[in-house]
Amino acid sequence: MALQIPGYRVVRKINQGGMSTVYLAIQISVGRVVALKVMNPQLNNDPAFSERFQREATIVGQLSHPNIVAIYDIGRHEDLNYIAMDYLPNGSVHDRMSTGLTGEEVLRVIREVASALDHAHEKGYVHRDIKPENILFRTDNSAVLSDFGVARGVSANSRMTHVGTVVGTPHYMSPEQTKGNNVDGRSDLYSLGIVFYEMLTGSLPYQGEEAVTIALKHISAPIPKLPLQYLAYQKILDKLLAKDPEQRFQRGRDLIQAIDELEKNFHTPLTSSVHPTDLTVIALARALVNATVHALRWRWNKLRALRWSPERGFYARPSSKITEIFFNEGQSSIHSQRTQIATRVNGALDEKHTHHKKLAVGFLLVVALLGLGVWWNKGLQDISPAETIATNSAANNTTNNTSNPAQVSNTQATTPFAGAQPVATAALPMANDSGDGSAMAAVDMTSGNLAVESSAAASSEPLITFALQVKTVPAQARVRVLNIPERYQPGMQLPPGSYHLEVSHPGYDMQRSWVEITDQDLSPSFTLNQSLKPGEAMSSELVAAIKSQGPEMVRIPSGSFLMGHKDTVTAMPVHKVTINKAIAMSKYEITFDDYDIFAQATNRALPSDNRWGRGNRPVINVNFEDARAYAKWLSETTGKKYRLPTEAEWEYVARANSKSLFWWGDDVKDAAGRANCRRGCNSKFSGLFGAKTAPVGSYPANAFGIYDTAGNVAEWVEDCFADNYNLHPKNGQALLIKNCDARVVRGGSAKDNAERLASHIRDYHHAEIFDSHLGFRVVMDL
Incomplete structure (x- = not known):
């Protein structure tokens, strides 16, 4: 029997879920096509579901926004609760992801949903279930946020819909939502960040077989990296998925502003049409090989065009094709000529090979061709039947530290008679008596005269070495x-x-x-230090060195300090802590030199250095148990008692008797030259695409003589993480609780901005997590 609801003519069923069924219907009174959402009658006896169904209508009824689904009617007929709302025929984001979304489409969707969320948050409501299935499309392809069934008012006191039950979809829940804490609009923006990543890559950033596993990854796993073609979006993703809500976009309008700035700074498309799966190592290698083959083929054709006759000597056979593709008529500067060459080369190759129009491959072609041009043919000149090719040897690469200064050649063009066009010479490498290849053969392409001159004689100015x-x-x-x-x-x-x-x-x-x-x-x-093979016993000299030294330690006097900060939720309340006895703390973060001896002696795998270097750089990619095991081994080896610092000890040492935000003062701008961080430190270890660790001691020590308590790597401490200091010991001991999953890390790292280096800032990771920006230091009980 067909569904019957007074005032509506049901056309067909659109979708069905566990809680409700959605029908396409016509509202007879106004002739409007609507989506009729009907709650499953079997749920009528459960007050929670009835409340949720009613709440959705009540909340959406108070929201009027073009990117939020509109509610037209709510009612009950017999045992059927129903809501009449916008009919959105173009499917959901989930549907669109199966066919693929361009980067521009993704940004548009994110912008529109951010606008909807900003409106909802301004009205005092948090959605709490942002996911691809709840973002639908109108006929004009504008995005619409739907399903406010689990939404709550920001001022609501309850953390959960039911006691012991966290509301939301695990794959999209923010860290604070997974822990059952009170959430605000920033939690929705985190969930939108997960959708952002999924739309761009086609996969979820955090996956697992159980909800608990997924939740732990949201809490402690590193922020995922986007594929190469979406690199420009990484900064936005990082801010959306920050573990600390204070580090995220605070409102939807802030996210919209970031998108606007991104598009403003990039006048060309931000992404390529290449699908993420196309950018494999094999595909990139194939593109580079193809580019090199094309460049070598072009050079071969140029050499084949050379001719020689007794009357003319060496000359280039005219080629309209080569001239048209690679050269511009008339004289031009080297700079403009290189630009014209690169442009025309790309144009010619695009016509011949249309698949090279993809941005990634096109970029590789430009790099490969320009690189070969600098190596082989630095000073290209115009060519015509009456003119010849001018080639400056690879010696010009000396200025880029890519060739020997002795190989510099700067052969000058000569003019054989008045009124003639400049005659260029091609500098070709020849062997000389010294065997260093520094002599060059200057070939006059018009007269055929061949002269050999040394690079030293050809150089106009001596190179200072x-x-x-x-x-x-x-x-x-x-x-x-x-x-x-x-x-x-x-x-x-x-x-x-x-x-x-x-x-x-x-x-x-x-x-x-x-x-x-x-x-x-x-x-x-x-x-150099002698290598120690896995399982090999340490020499007596090495054991003696460790026993006599170990990591360099600094004595820290006992004392009291105010721990925490009044304006940071996770660092409240501010409380007095007394360190009753003196300790010693490692002067530097534990380095690869320190840790590798331990790893080899205990037959552990050596942690990756992320290709940043080992030696005196801080050890990275070690988890909490690795750090604790190192301290235990060091104690057994030296006979002294080493351990990880407690959180209170760490902050006491980091502050070094200061009461300011940073050990150097309250001005974040003074971080420049004092710490290694991503933004605000003016660090030479931070670049356009990321930041790496610095050798320990590269920056000044604090007043206690301890280095790198701000930045470089974040550091494991002994404490279990709690989201405030209410239960924290006042005597400097560690906070240890049963079933401790998350451990505190302190100090900020090279990937953080300077604001995150303040002495009170706290973070946390699951004990099993290791990361390229996570290390540790040790203390020794005196």
Whole structure:
């Protein structure tokens, strides 16, 4: 029997769920097409479901926004509760993801939903169930937020709809929502961030077989990274998915403003048409190989075009195709000519190979072709039947530290007779008596005259160089300069610049380090440590060194301080803590040099250094249990009592008797030159696409003589995490609770902005989590 509801003509069923069924219907009184949502009659006896059904109509009825579903009627017929609302025929975000969404479409949807949320939050309501199925589309493809069934007022006192039950969909719930805490509009923005990631990548960032597993990942797992073609969106995603609500966008309008600024800064499309699965390593490698083949083919065709005759000597056979594609008529500057060459090369290849129009492959083509051009053909000139090609050798790469200064050639063009066009020469490498390949053959392409001149004679100005003499222990260690092609020779002459040195020797740990040549000779020293193979017993000398030294420690006097901050929820209440006895804390964060000995001695896997370097950089990618195990091993090896610091001890040392936000004062701008962080520290270890750790001690110590308590890596401490200090001990001991899942981390890291380096700022991770910006230090009981 067909569904009968007075005032409506039901056409067909659209969708069905456990709580309700949605029908396409016509509201007879006004002839309006509506979606008729009818609650499952079997749920009538459950007051919670009836309340939720009624709440949706009540809340949406108070919201009037083009991107929020509209409610036209609510009623009950016999045992059927129903709501008449907007009919949205173009499916949901979930449906659209199956066919793929462009980056521009995703931004539009996020902007419209953010506008809807801003309106709802302003009216005092939190949606609490943002997910792809609840974002629908009108016929004009505008996004509409629906299903306010679990929405609550911001001022509601209850954390949950039912005692012990957290409301929401686990894959999209914010960290505070998963823990059952009170939530506000920022929780919805976190959920929207999950939808943002899913729309761009087609997958969820945090997955697991059980809801608890997923919830823990929302609480402690690192923020996911977007694929290469969506790199411009990463900053927005990072702020949407910040674990701390204070670090997120505070309102929907803030998110909209960030999107506007992003689009304003990028006048070209922010994404390519390449599907994420196209950007595999194999695909990128294939594109690079193709680009190289095209460049080599072009060079081969140029060489094939060379001709020689007794009358003319070497000359280039006219080729209208080559001239049209690669050169501009008339004279032009080198800069403009390179631009024209790159543009025309791309145009010609696009016509021949349409699949290279994809942005990622096109970018690789430009890089490969320009790179080969700089290497082989630095100074391209115009070509015509009466003119010849001018080629400057790869020696110009010297200014980029990619060739030997002795290979510089700057062959000048000559004019054989008055009124003639400038005659260019092609500089071709030849072997000379010294065997260093520094002589160049200058070929006059018009007259055929061949002259050989040394690079020293051709250079217009002498290149200033300085000697690099690397001292090593052991003395026979191999030295390489990784960022230049020349083999290292003791005392080799190099121009001023940065050089990446690698020192290695069989049986020793390799070391890499950057050095800077400025205005004098440089003689850096390297002392290699003997390698310890997994399972190999430590030598008596190494054991003695550890027993006598261990990590360098600094004595910290006893004392009292005010812990926390009055304006930070997780650091409240501010309370007095007394450290009753002196301790010693490691002067630096535990380094790879420290940790690798422990890992090898205990047959543990060596943690990854993220390709940032090991040695005296802080150890990273270690979880809480790894850090605790290191302290235990150090205690057993040295006979002294090492452990992780408590949270109170850590803040006491970080403050170093200061009462300001940072150990250096209250001004966040003063972080520059004092810490390694992503924004605000002016750190040389922070770049356009991320930040890496700095060698320990690269920045000043605080008043206690402890380094890197602000930035570099966040540090594990012993305490279990609680979202306030109500239960925190006042004597400096650790807060330990039963079934402790999350542990506190302190200090901020290189990926944080300077504001997150304040001494009171707290964060937390699951004990099993390891991260490239997470390390630790130790204390020793005296």
